[in-house]
Amino acid sequence: KAGVTQTPRYLIKTRGQQVTLSCSPISGHRSVSWYQQTPGQGLQFLFEYFSETQRNKGNFPGRFSGRQFSNSRSEMNVSTLELGDSALYLCASSLGLTANTGELFFGEGSRLTVL
Amino acid sequence: DQQVKQNSPSLSVQEGRISILNCDYTNSMFDYFLWYKKYPAEGPTFLISISSIKDKNEDGRFTVFLNKSAKHLSLHIVPSQPGDSAVYFCAASARAGGTSYGKLTFGQGTILTVHP
Numbered sequence: 001k002a003g004v005t006q007t008p009r010y011l012i013k014t015r016g017q018q019v020t021l022s023c024s025p026i027s028g029h030r031s032v033s034w035y036q037q038t039p040g041q042g043l044q045f046l047f048e049y050f051s052e053t054q055r056n057k058g059n060f061p062g063r064f065s066g067r068q069f070s071n072s073r074s075e076m077n078v079s080t081l082e083l084g085d086s087a088l089y090l091c092a093s094s095l096g097l098t099a100n101t102g103e104l105f106f107g108e109g110s111r112l113t114v115l
Numbered sequence: 116d117q118q119v120k121q122n123s124p125s126l127s128v129q130e131g132r133i134s135i136l137n138c139d140y141t142n143s144m145f146d147y148f149l150w151y152k153k154y155p156a157e158g159p160t161f162l163i164s165i166s167s168i169k170d171k172n173e174d175g176r177f178t179v180f181l182n183k184s185a186k187h188l189s190l191h192i193v194p195s196q197p198g199d200s201a202v203y204f205c206a207a208s209a210r211a212g213g214t215s216y217g218k219l220t221f222g223q224g225t226i227l228t229v230h231p
Binding site for chain 2: 033043044045055058090098100103104106108109
């Protein structure tokens, strides 16, 4: 069974630009969560989508947004990029909501560098 | 506010010996705990979990212990193997409610190195 697939794996942007990252969950999984990993802050929760609806949101500014499609694939968007947005963005999927299942399956991540 | 803390940034162990990774938490609403392993350039991989109604869970070489009164959990790997060398993250979830509801809160990670 294919795992969580994230694209692109690596990308470089400049300040002020925007970026869209894509995530395809494990087949049959309906929940997709996004996490940001940085050396200083560790893994920080961004948001969770289930059945095309945002179910939970972390403490990130409105520049960070996401959506989920009917096939459970998800995208996250970061607008007006700042240097501090440089990070590894991890997508995770699960059968049900994190609150009910707990165990998440992570993709390999998208490494964003902002210059 | 770091609600999940892994105070040891790194741990070095000889092959065949026991590795003990520790994790402390402050939020009393956490009721489900997980350990993840992460290799470079890969996403975290789920290892083992424990519910707050238990104090021990075992899966092969991996055992997680939970001490609710101390708000402490630990992961034991016995025997340790060189392939276990990775970053280990402790994570917690609040399934009943509260500000940490519906997400995993991660520790900063511990780099485990197992020497042959």
